[in-house]
Every structure is written in structure tokens, then in C-alpha cells.
Amino acid sequence: MSNDCEKLIQFDTTIIQNDITSRYSLFSYINRDNYDEMKKNYSASIPEYFTGDYDEFKQKRSVFTSLFVSSGLSEQSQSYYHHALSHESSQNYAACLAKVGSKPISLWVDSFGEETINISFRSGLLGAAKLNYTVTGAEAVLDASGKKQEFGELVGAGSETVMFKYDKTKKFSIVVNAKTENQGKDSMSLEVPVVRNLVIKSEFRDIDITLWCAAGADGNTAGRPTWADGEFVAPAGFVLLPDTICELSREMSWPGIAHFQVSKTPNAAAPITRVLMHPYDFEGTNGDTQGKVTLRYRITAERKYLVDASATAAAAG
DSSP: OHHHHHOOOOBBBGGGSSSSSHHHHHHHHHTTTHHHHHHHTTTTTGGGGSOOHOOOOOOOHHHHHHHHHHHGGGGGHHHHHHHBBBBHHHHHHHHHHHHHHOOOEEEEEEEEEEEEEEEEEEEEEOOEEEEEEESSOOOOOOOSOOOOOOOOOEEEEEEEEEEEEETTTTTTEEEEEETTTTSSEEEEEEOOOOOOOOEEEEEEEEEEEEEEEEEEEEEEEOOOOTTEEEEEEETTTOEEEEEEEEEEEEETTOOOOOOOEEEEESSSSOOOOOEEEEEEEEEEOSSSSSSEEEEEEEEEEEEEEEEEEEHHHHHHO
């Protein structure tokens, strides 16, 4: 194969579906120059990634990519590549391969079905030269008359497409052994990885903290204020969800607190891994004796991870 042929490969983004693997392929394709056009095309279907400018998208893409790569399944972008390659691109790529050097035969994935895959074969020989070939490693689909399709001969720069049985949950491999009429030999192989259906799952974990404040002394209900902050800290791999913060309980120590407030300060806009809980604007109910309130709060932390749903389904079947 020639590197010049590789340059002919282009993604057909119009056929990309809204799933995890395709998002990875789509996001990899986007750059500053084409962002506005891609935002126009995909803001309706993936609004959470196309609400701002390119720099904002780039930050969100970085988080998504980290999640995808950390799953250990990032190589599956290759399997999506086989599905997202445009028809025109595949034809140009095959034609280029057929003309490179002395290789008389090339093959490529022409199209997919639910249970079949079409493989195209092309001879790169000139004139009326004949190429005979055999295929191993894949089972051809029976033709309309119920006979198994035979492999045999390509003349000159001829080509043909053959349908094979295909199971997306298994790796598809094919080897072609070819012989020219002057006894020259050639061999070529093609492999399509397992197509995996990656979905995002979430694990949730509750985190509790305690904080308190006290005031009231020297004839002043706000006198000698003391307090202890509390801080939510996300476990490794988790992020905190500030909207889930709730008060679990409050315990008053005599003579108690007349009023108080608690501020909630996250460490960053996103991802949030720490939230500081700070009591303020508190005042006791007695000017001569400190009153105290002890508070318990809870927050939910979330860890997102990728699961291969197709593997789970295959095991269940």
C-alpha cells in the first residue's frame, strides 16, 4: 500500500450516528476551521457539546476523550472507521491501491448489511491480462439459485463485489490468494474488527460531612463566634454534583442558634471535585451563653465509565 493512497481516505460525517464510538470519530474530525459548520449540523442532536465557541467545545471534547481512552476501548474507533468511510472515498482508495507498484489485486469493504458484508475485488493488471484468485477465511452467501458463489477470474482492470456472511460481534477476516496468467503470485488480506456498542454508565456514591457554628457571649448574641467548615471531597475518578447537596440533620446545643447561613463553594466550574461548606451570618439566642448548631450534609458523587453493551448481549445470548 502507498501512503499516497491513504491520503484519499475521508470520513463521511453525514452517516455518523449518535452513539459513543461515532462521537469519538466525529469529535476527532472537528477543528477550528470547520467548527462553525459542524455546530450548525450537530447542535440539535448533540446540544451539550455545541453550545459555545470552539474553545469551549475543545474543553468538553478533552473530557469526553479522556473518558473514552481511559475505558481501554479507544481502539474501537478503528471499527467505526470502516463504517464511516464514504463510498466515494473507498472507491478512490481501492482504485489507487490497484495501480500501486506490481500488486495485481486489491480488496475493500464496499458496504454492510445486518448479517452480510460486501467485499469488492479489483484487478490492477493492464490490457486483457487475466487474474485468478481464491478466497479463504470467510464464507460467501449463497446466490439466488442456492449455489455458493465461486471465485475465479478477473480480466484486466476488472472488478466484482461478493457478499459474505457477517456477524458484527465477531472479527471478520478474509485472505485472497491470486495468480496471474504468467504464474505471478500475489496475496492480500483484510480484517474488520468487532463492532462494539459502547454506552456510558454511571456509578453514584453518597458523601456525608459535618460542620458547626456557635455564638453568644459577653452580653452579645453574636459574641465570640466560632465555627468549623466542612468540605466534600470526591473519591478518585468521581466528580461531585452540587445540585444534590442536602441537609440531613441539625442538632442544637442549648440555648441554640437564632439564625445562620451556609455557603457552598466548588473548587472549579467543571469538573467539580471539592465543595467547601462554610457557615456564616450566625447568631446565638442568648447573649451570655454560647449556642451551637451541628449540621450534617450529604452530596452525591458520580463516576462515568464505558461498557461494551454488545459484549454483554452476546454473553447473554
